[in-house]
Amino acid sequence: MKVGIIGLGLMGGSFSMDIKNIYKKSKIFGLDSSESNYQMSMKLKLIDGKLDDNNISVMDVVLISVPVDETVKILPDVLNKIGNKTLVIDVGSTKNQICKSVSDHKNRKQFLATHPIAGTENSGPNASVSGLYFGVTNILCEIEKTEKYFLEKAMKIFSDFRMKIIYMDSKSHDEHISYVSHLSHVTSFMLAKTVIEKEKNEKNIFDMAGSGFESTVRLAKSSPNMWAPIFLQNKTNLVKALDNYIKNINDLKSKIENDNKNSILIDLNNINRIKKILGGIKNNNEK
Amino acid sequence: MKVGIIGLGLMGGSFSMDIKNIYKKSKIFGLDSSESNYQMSMKLKLIDGKLDDNNISVMDVVLISVPVDETVKILPDVLNKIGNKTLVIDVGSTKNQICKSVSDHKNRKQFLATHPIAGTENSGPNASVSGLYFGVTNILCEIEKTEKYFLEKAMKIFSDFRMKIIYMDSKSHDEHISYVSHLSHVTSFMLAKTVIEKEKNEKNIFDMAGSGFESTVRLAKSSPNMWAPIFLQNKTNLVKALDNYIKNINDLKSKIENDNKNSILIDLNNINRIKKILGGIKNNNEK
Numbered sequence: 001m002k003v004g005i006i007g008l009g010l011m012g013g014s015f016s017m018d019i020k021n022i023y024k025k026s027k028i029f030g031l032d033s034s035e036s037n038y039q040m041s042m043k044l045k046l047i048d049g050k051l052d053d054n055n056i057s058v059m060d061v062v063l064i065s066v067p068v069d070e071t072v073k074i075l076p077d078v079l080n081k082i083g084n085k086t087l088v089i090d091v092g093s094t095k096n097q098i099c100k101s102v103s104d105h106k107n108r109k110q111f112l113a114t115h116p117i118a119g120t121e122n123s124g125p126n127a128s129v130s131g132l133y134f135g136v137t138n139i140l141c142e143i144e145k146t147e148k149y150f151l152e153k154a155m156k157i158f159s160d161f162r163m164k165i166i167y168m169d170s171k172s173h174d175e176h177i178s179y180v181s182h183l184s185h186v187t188s189f190m191l192a193k194t195v196i197e198k199e200k201n202e203k204n205i206f207d208m209a210g211s212g213f214e215s216t217v218r219l220a221k222s223s224p225n226m227w228a229p230i231f232l233q234n235k236t237n238l239v240k241a242l243d244n245y246i247k248n249i250n251d252l253k254s255k256i257e258n259d260n261k262n263s264i265l266i267d268l269n270n271i272n273r274i275k276k277i278l279g280g281i282k283n284n285n286e287k
Numbered sequence: 288m289k290v291g292i293i294g295l296g297l298m299g300g301s302f303s304m305d306i307k308n309i310y311k312k313s314k315i316f317g318l319d320s321s322e323s324n325y326q327m328s329m330k331l332k333l334i335d336g337k338l339d340d341n342n343i344s345v346m347d348v349v350l351i352s353v354p355v356d357e358t359v360k361i362l363p364d365v366l367n368k369i370g371n372k373t374l375v376i377d378v379g380s381t382k383n384q385i386c387k388s389v390s391d392h393k394n395r396k397q398f399l400a401t402h403p404i405a406g407t408e409n410s411g412p413n414a415s416v417s418g419l420y421f422g423v424t425n426i427l428c429e430i431e432k433t434e435k436y437f438l439e440k441a442m443k444i445f446s447d448f449r450m451k452i453i454y455m456d457s458k459s460h461d462e463h464i465s466y467v468s469h470l471s472h473v474t475s476f477m478l479a480k481t482v483i484e485k486e487k488n489e490k491n492i493f494d495m496a497g498s499g500f501e502s503t504v505r506l507a508k509s510s511p512n513m514w515a516p517i518f519l520q521n522k523t524n525l526v527k528a529l530d531n532y533i534k535n536i537n538d539l540k541s542k543i544e545n546d547n548k549n550s551i552l553i554d555l556n557n558i559n560r561i562k563k564i565l566g567g568i569k570n571n572n573e574k
Contacts, residue, residue, distance in 0.1 A: 117495065117496070117497040118497065119497065119498075119499065120498075121499070121562075136497070137494060137495065137497075139495070164494075166494055166495075176485075176486070176491055176495055177495060179481065179482045179485045179486065180482060180486070180491070180492060180495045180496050180500055181495070181496075181497065181499060181500060183478065183481065183482070184478060184499055184500045184503040184504070185499070186536070186539060187474050187478050187503065187536075188503050189539070189554075189555060189558050190532060190535045190536050190539060191470065191471060191474050191532065192558045192561040193535050193554065193557075193558050194466065194470065194528065194531050194532045194535050195466045195467060195470070195561075196557075196558065196560065196561065196564075197531065197535075198463075198466045198528070198531065199463070199466065199467070202560075202564050204463055204467075205467060205561075205564050206564055207424060207451075207453055208404065208424065208426070208453075208463055208464060208467045208468070209404070209467050209468075209565070210404040210405065210406065210423070210424075210468065211406075211407075212406065212408070212468060212471055212472070212505070212506050213467055213468060213471045214565055215502045215503070215505045215506065216471040216474065216475050216502070216503055216505070216506055217471070217561055217565070218499070218502045218503070219499050219502065219503055220558050220559070220561045220562075221559060221561060221562040221565070224551075224552050224555035224556045224559065225552070227555060228548055228551045228552050228555060229548070231539075231543050231551065232543060232546055232548060232551075235543050235544065235546075238543060239540060239543060239544060241481065241485070242536065242540050242543075243540075244481050244484065244485065245477060245478065245481045245536070246533060246536060246537065246540075248477045248480050248481050248484075249473070249474075249477050249529065249532070249533060249536075250533065252473060252476070252477060252518075253526060253529050253530075253533075256518050256519060256522050256525060256526060256529075257522065257526060259519055259522075261515055261516070261519060264511075264515045264518065264519075265511050265512070265515050267476075267480065268476060268511030268514060268515060269511045270480075270483075271476050271479045271480045271483065271507050272507070272508060272511065273483065273489075274479040274482075274483065274504055274507050274508060275408075275508040277483075277489050277492050277493055278496070278501055278504070278508070
């Protein structure tokens with residue numbers, strides 16, 4: 001299998017590892033706007049050569065794993081350059097504008113919009129993790145616009161990766177994921193910001209922080225170049241989610257100010273249900 | 288060594304395990320307002336018997352590991368009942384009101400206010416973890432009010448636990464810890480609340496959440512009975528921290544609404560410093 005990867009970061013590099021793990025004879029061709037990411041990917045043997053205008057047409061699959069604002073810009077051009085057997089997949093954390101960007105493209109049927117629920121807070125090709133895609137949920141959007149041949153090609157890979165497939169329209173995807181993923185990133189970034197601003201002496205954070213703080217700000221280590229465009233592209237949904245979140249924070253603040261212990265206890269006990277829900281998630285990921 | 292533990296939850300049960308691990312011949316006597324916690328602690332062999340008004344005076348050490356509003360209520364009475372060789376330690380996440388509650392007590396010199404930076408999101412005696420106290424930071428407050436004999440008794444245990452000791456006054460402790468710990472708990476609880484309210488169908492959360500969401504809401508599984516009193520007892524500091532946090536969230540929201548990508552990128556890049564700071568924390572904990 002010949003695979004092209006555009007964007008040699010965590011998602012692209014890990015995809016290469018997982019493809020090579022399953023399809024031993026595959027050849028991976030990579031492309032990145034950063035020469036050092038490209039060189040690092042060659043050195044790490046994540047790719048076997050360069051993806052370019054000459055060889056893109058013979059690829060079986062092209063994965064697009066660049067920031068979502070870049071995806072919108074390059075996806076139409078990629079669909080122009082591919083061969084008539086090439087499947088194009090993107091793995092962006094937003095889906096609506098990406099789908100819109102090629103809705104009238106003559107090769108729309110060769111594209112599948114996907115969102116694998118996978119990743120870490122690290123970035124760059126040397127953050128690649130073997131098995132990142134294995135067993136995780138993958139949300140596919142607007143599959144009715146992908147021709148059967150290409151959809152089956154994609155499903156074969158996802159099946160080999162033992163992914164759990166969910167189907168959604170792109171608008172619903174962006175609405176739900178703004179809560180379950182994008183909001184977490186905002187709250188984590190802003191928690192880290194607030195603590196850094198307070199503790200001018202970083203040693204205080206180092207000395208006093210425990211595993212709870214570390215867990216809650218883990219996502220604040222995430223790549224700004226990846227996340228700023230996600231926040232902006234999912235602006236409408238994210239702002240609504242933030243409004244609800246801010247309201248909840250202000251409500252709890254009032255209850256604290258008014259010593260309303262009973263009401264706080266009722267709230268926190270209700271929120272504790274997340275334990276059961278997350279227990280389900282963990283069991284799911286472990287399968 | 289004879290050790291009394293008042294409050295047989297995660298912190299109390301784990302203390303018992305770590306004491307028994309280091310001092311093989313120690314005997315642990317426990318007390319809990321919940322009969323089932325007491326029975327469970329006996330069953331798990333976390334304790335060897337009941338702590339009561341008859342044997343409390345012969346204890347070498349009494350650990351208080353109950354919610355912080357309970358600590359304030361029972362601490363003076365505990366200091367009344369102990370023998371003249373008994374050291375009393377509390378492990379609450381607030382220190383100012385606890386210190387105040389016994390500032391004029393005739394046995395104040397036998398008490399040491401501590402805050403080990405240790406814990407998990409789980410609670411109850413069966414959440415006890417062996418080694419929870421080993422190697423972690425322990426913040427000691429107002430040590431000048433603890434008599435040398437009792438301070439040395441405590442330091443021997445902390446040294447055997449290989450704890451890293453920090454000294455603070457109780458007001459500074461509560462101010463800094465409101466940012467580095469209490470704020471994380473509020474943001475995590477409220478993130479979980481916002482997502483649960485949005486996703487009436489909990490399967491959506493189960494299906495769409497990844498490890499990032501799981502990490503960010505981990506603290507929302509924490510014990511309400513422990514955390515509601517902490518929020519209230521550290522109200523003044525926590526409300527200030529929340530005001531700063533809400534301001535930061537609102538600022539980012541405005542930047543998203545105004546498509547101010549450059550400013551968001553500058554922010555997130557600056558916040559990424561938390562990676563270096565937390566790297567230090569991790570190395571520290573691993574020592």
